[in-house]
Amino acid sequence: MKVNIMRDGVVVAEQLSKNFVSGDGTPTVVFNDLSFVAAGGAMTAITGPSGCGKSTLLYCLSGLEQPSQGNVWVLGEELTKKNQRNLALFRRSHIGFVFQSYNLVPSMTVRDNILLPLTLSHRKVDQGSIDALMDKFHLSGHDNDAASSLSGGEQQRVSLIRTLVADPDVVFADEPTGALDQKSGQLVFSQLRDFSHRPGKCVVVVTHDLRLARQCDVVYTMSDGGFVASGNVEEQA
Numbered sequence: 001m002k003v004n005i006m007r008d009g010v011v012v013a014e015q016l017s018k019n020f021v022s023g024d025g026t027p028t029v030v031f032n033d034l035s036f037v038a039a040g041g042a043m044t045a046i047t048g049p050s051g052c053g054k055s056t057l058l059y060c061l062s063g064l065e066q067p068s069q070g071n072v073w074v075l076g077e078e079l080t081k082k083n084q085r086n087l088a089l090f091r092r093s094h095i096g097f098v099f100q101s102y103n104l105v106p107s108m109t110v111r112d113n114i115l116l117p118l119t120l121s122h123r124k125v126d127q128g129s130i131d132a133l134m135d136k137f138h139l140s141g142h143d144n145d146a147a148s149s150l151s152g153g154e155q156q157r158v159s160l161i162r163t164l165v166a167d168p169d170v171v172f173a174d175e176p177t178g179a180l181d182q183k184s185g186q187l188v189f190s191q192l193r194d195f196s197h198r199p200g201k202c203v204v205v206v207t208h209d210l211r212l213a214r215q216c217d218v219v220y221t222m223s224d225g226g227f228v229a230s231g232n233v234e235e236q237a
């Protein structure tokens with residue numbers, strides 16, 4: 001696939017490969033020669049069986065991990081050419097990441113965890129929008145609880161609020177509904193989808209839940225180190 005970065009996507013990858021070398025020197029190819037485009041104003045899903053490389057791909061697309069080969073552009077900027085400092089600055093200004101493992105600071109309160117990215121980047125805090133999201137995600141009253149005292153599903157929702165209130169241009173979400181029951185999962189997914197459809201926003205989500213993937217505008221299906229299908233939901237049917 002030959003893509004025009006300016007025309008085609010907010011997140012673009014070309015000829016992306018990732019290998020790991022294990023302790024005994026054995027190389028493992030996670031994926032090879034992938035091309036990927038996620039458009040603005042849309043939600044793009046990456047799905048596939050456990051261990052096929054979805055999280056590793058998301059890490060490479062978001063600049064958290066360097067690919068072994070290939071190039072990644074986000075908002076027209078080539079992440080794979082940036083040094084560590086510039087990459088960190090770019091990520092802080094433009095990218096939000098919802099981690100599969102939540103990545104909350106366990107000893108800090110829920111509210112302080114949510115505020116952390118804003119505090120670190122000296123950004124203005126819209127307390128009202130935090131209150132609204134806390135209410136929407138059934139977390140009202142938990143502001144002063146230690147993050148570690150919450151259930152996995154509650155921590156997952158706090159992690160999503162923390163990402164959304166920072167208002168990034170691009171959100172990468174790794175199994176954001178993994179710890180949630182169907183109803184809460186749908187609530188979280190709908191919130192992410194609404195966010196993705198706002199002008200100038202883009203969401204790339206990893207999910208193994210096909211029911212949720214089908215609600216995305218475009219779905220990439222991974223298997224054996226490559227994409228076995230990609231396209232809009234109708235094309236995948």
Ligand SMILES: Nc1ncnc2c1ncn2[C@@H]1O[C@H](COP(=O)(O)OP(=O)(O)OP(=O)(O)O)[C@@H](O)[C@H]1O
Pocket residue numbers: 020021028030048049050051052053054055056057208
């Ligand atoms: N840092 C690492 N070092 C070595 N191998 C790794 C590393 N990170 C991932 N892998 C390997 O890459 C492969 C893909 O892992 P990854 O977590 O990306 O898959 P996944 O599709 O997201 O899985 P799941 O759906 O179970 O979360 C696995 O075989 C994993 O062991």
